[in-house]
Amino acid sequence: MRITLAVVGGGIGGTSASYFLRELFGPNGVHIDLFEPNKIGGRLAVTEINGRDYDVGGAVIHPRNKYMVDFLKLLGLKKRKSRYSKLGLYNGREFVFTESDWEVITFAKLVWRYGYDAIKLHNYIGDMLDKFEKIYALQANGKSFSSVLDILNAMSPQFVEYMHISTKDGFKEHGFSERIIDELVSATLTVNYGQSTSVHKFVGSVSVAGADGGLWAVHGGNSIVPQMLLERSQATLISATVTNITLRPEAEDFVVGCLHGKDFTSSVYDIVIIATPLTEDTQPNLQFTNFPRSITFPGVYHRTVCTIVHGKLNFTHFGFKDQKDTIDEILSISQGLLFSSIGRLNPVDYEPSEGVFDVWKVFSQKPLTKLQLNTLFLDQKNVKVIDWLAYPHYQTERRRGEFILHKNLFHINAIEWAASAMEMSVIGAKNVGLLSYKAWTGKNETEAVENMKVEL
Numbered sequence: 001m002r003i004t005l006a007v008v009g010g011g012i013g014g015t016s017a018s019y020f021l022r023e024l025f026g027p028n029g030v031h032i033d034l035f036e037p038n039k040i041g042g043r044l045a046v047t048e049i050n051g052r053d054y055d056v057g058g059a060v061i062h063p064r065n066k067y068m069v070d071f072l073k074l075l076g077l078k079k080r081k082s083r084y085s086k087l088g089l090y091n092g093r094e095f096v097f098t099e100s101d102w103e104v105i106t107f108a109k110l111v112w113r114y115g116y117d118a119i120k121l122h123n124y125i126g127d128m129l130d131k132f133e134k135i136y137a138l139q140a141n142g143k144s145f146s147s148v149l150d151i152l153n154a155m156s157p158q159f160v161e162y163m164h165i166s167t168k169d170g171f172k173e174h175g176f177s178e179r180i181i182d183e184l185v186s187a188t189l190t191v192n193y194g195q196s197t198s199v200h201k202f203v204g205s206v207s208v209a210g211a212d213g214g215l216w217a218v219h220g221g222n223s224i225v226p227q228m229l230l231e232r233s234q235a236t237l238i239s240a241t242v243t244n245i246t247l248r249p250e251a252e253d254f255v256v257g258c259l260h261g262k263d264f265t266s267s268v269y270d271i272v273i274i275a276t277p278l279t280e281d282t283q284p285n286l287q288f289t290n291f292p293r294s295i296t297f298p299g300v301y302h303r304t305v306c307t308i309v310h311g312k313l314n315f316t317h318f319g320f321k322d323q324k325d326t327i328d329e330i331l332s333i334s335q336g337l338l339f340s341s342i343g344r345l346n347p348v349d350y351e352p353s354e355g356v357f358d359v360w361k362v363f364s365q366k367p368l369t370k371l372q373l374n375t376l377f378l379d380q381k382n383v384k385v386i387d388w389l390a391y392p393h394y395q396t397e398r399r400r401g402e403f404i405l406h407k408n409l410f411h412i413n414a415i416e417w418a419a420s421a422m423e424m425s426v427i428g429a430k431n432v433g434l435l436s437y438k439a440w441t442g443k444n445e446t447e448a449v450e451n452m453k454v455e456l
């Protein structure tokens, strides 16, 4: 019998789940409808300036993110080329650290300012990545987990402890100095999550990993990955907003109601996978009806305003003598500044032979006024503002992060409470794919793996 499955959300989580489910159930085993009212790709969206597309989000891929690396090969995509760029840590008055044109000098400057902590931080992240990578073998062997804490525990019981302590306290306990925490670690959190070192130590560590060298993005835009995964999954794309999920207890299935403009339609599904953030502030848009217990989602998402400016950086404001001396990435290390980070952007299909572009991306907590923009930039030709709830607002976590909301109803984004990143969404998607396959077929791990002709 062919089962019916609804995936709610067309970001990397929803599309990779559709891909894994097609692999698990086979070409004729499942009909998948994917509901996405906006563009496929979610926060991997791009915006256009002067006929070229630029990334809105800061989504990048770490060389040890196995699933994203494998997707690149599977889909025949290329890494985006980049040019050497320089970064500086800014406290509102001066740069406390700037990279040099020479890598060896940058390294010396790092050691000069942070001592052995600079090397220790790199080793600490390497050690965490060794533990984190255990998830790939576990999932390849068909292992699935009902909660985020269970996944983290399987990688390393230490990771569960990291969810319960702030980055500041956790890194201090680990022997890192206040200086490296308040500057380097804090700067990564400001640019990656718009937050401070009060977030839990697990997401704090993922954020530092995101500042390690060798990161890359997809040539043409990261959103090509979810677009191609959707094609491979042979899911039917329905451009509508899901407003209701109603349980039919006798049939043990779900009626999914959605709005397409003003038209309301509904269909019945055996399994529903939610691949969209659900929190106190977002959940009212989606009603869960007829469930034996109320389905609620604590927490809120963090507001990040992305302002893309085609113009020149106001070099004098940052204390540079000349336009040519400006650096490419300015990360704030003070909470009260009007911006979290300012970085020079290249188009998604950039070739180094094109030189540098005068396009900058500003992340801030609030929209910037005209006056504030004029302080930061000269000669502005074009400004685009994207105001979004990009990531969870992190604290130290007590929740388990449930993937299973009800029998055959799953939620991928629970994984974001550990850390939000493309690789994390794919891990969550594969976990939910395995959970739903095992729940529906009654197969155990070994049988699931035998049936799984997955290429990853």
Ligand SMILES: CC(C)=CCC/C(C)=C/CC/C(C)=C/CSC[C@H](N)C(=O)O
Residues within 6 Å of the ligand: 057, 058, 059, 060, 061, 062, 065, 125, 128, 129, 132, 191, 192, 193, 205, 206, 207, 209, 210, 211, 215, 420, 421, 422, 423, 424
């Ligand atoms: C346990 C550790 C240290 C890492 C886990 C592996 C992992 C998920 C690495 C991702 C690193 C990364 C690219 C972080 C950037 S933060 C998220 C980013 N802003 C995004 O939107 O993807």
